[in-house]
Amino acid sequence: MFEKLKPGDTIGIFTPSSPETVTSRQRFERGKRFLEEKGFRIKEGNLTNKKDFYRSGTPRERAEELNLLLREPEVKMIMSTIGGTNSNSMLPYIDYELFKQNPKLVVGYSDATAVLLALYAKTGIPVFYGPALIPSFGEFPPLVDDTYEYFSNLFMNDSPMPYSVPMPGKWSDEASNWLEKTKEKTVYDNQWLSVNGGIAEGRLIGGNVNAMYGFIGTEYFPDVQEGDILLIEDCAKTTSTVEKNFAMLKLHGVFDKVGAILLGKHEQYDDMGTGRLPHEVLVEQLDGRQIPIIAEFDCAHTHPMHAMPIGRRVRVDADHLKVTLIEEWM
Structure with missing residues (x-):
């Protein structure tokens, strides 16, 4: 169903709730730089560096940010920047048929649970409860290196099943x-x-x-x-x-x-x-x-x-x- 990630591939990022690309700018830049140094291209969603009080945008805007990344043929993985509190409000506006027709690796955790489980419920396509850009890859060594090792085992290496x-x-x-x-x-x-x-x-x-x-x-x-x-x-x-x-x-x-x-x-x-x-x-x-x-x-x-x-x-x-x-x- 999915191809393995490799250096040079594009990871798209979306912000389903908290506007931490603004309020945690240093950690966002550090996480982005970490993955770029591993060889990935980062495609920023259109709510990157946007802030609407406690959220990155309206429910429709946040869903459309994800939908746009789903439409991008070069994006192989979509990763949440972070969670928050109200990702559930965007669920009615996600284009589930688009995801079904153009499956991509989607990974995130915390409040992004709402997006992950909704995508799976509506399509049956697996999603991944795992690292997010800001909290996970904006972390300092050595723990960020362990997280990346497990990430690469799952999405990049030829780890045979069962794993x-x-x-x-x-x-x-x-x-x-x-x-x-x-x-x-x-x-x-x-x-x-x-x-x-x-x-x-x-x-x-x-x-x-x-x-x-x-x-x-x-x-x-x-x-x-x-x-x-x-x-x-x-x-x-x-x-x-x-x-x-x-x-x-x-x-x-x-x-x-x-x-x-x-x-x-x-x-x-x-x-x-x-x-x-x-x-x-x-x-x-x-x-x-x-x-x-x-x-x-x-x-x-x-x-x-x-x-x-x-x-x-x-x-x-x-x-x-x-x-x-x-x-x-x-």
Whole structure:
């Protein structure tokens, strides 16, 4: 379906919500320069360097920015610059038939979840929950290099299927060095966590839980199927909000269907003095369902970050902390 990326290819960038190409100009330029130094051409969407108060443009303008990139024959990948809060408002104006007729690699995370899942729901074409230009490739070494290594494994190298997703040795969620480097970021030894044991295979679905809150139950949200593998993550939320969002998934019947859960690391989590971790809040909402769960997975707002193929089959082995991509998309 897709060709592998190679140096010289064009990556188009779009800004579905927050106008960070303006408000985080230094980090935007650094991320753009990082990918250009890897040999890519960057085609800026027409809302790059635009700001409409808290967003990059109106819902229609933001959708048209994406539509224009979908029309560009030289663009092989479309990457979000960053997320935000209201990508859901652009969903009615995206040209889904255009994407269906001209499939491209589309990658992003956080609030861009709305765009990713809507594209998949409307077309069945896989999309990728993974790095965004500003937060991911505007990061400083060494963690940006790890993210790029995983990015190139997935989109550039001849990594044979099945592909075993490697667990990074180090990680960080320290909120420093956003615009410029002022200190060495604190990094931690990494370890995924088996919450419930077991092995499951299924279609990967999911993304940022807080973004899902804005469009779940609509025509733009994929139908969750029996045996799906659910990827969920969030950032900068309190325990109270985490409970609300997990309960939302429960009330929509999601936990009655999924075969396993990948719970991403929660960047800058606030336990509100409870001592409760996100996976403990999740287990409470499962009401005894013994769904295999790997928590602290590195496909989230923390660094480094893997890209994961929404709409393709993966295997989760929570007994041995292994995540394997088993279905081709290239």
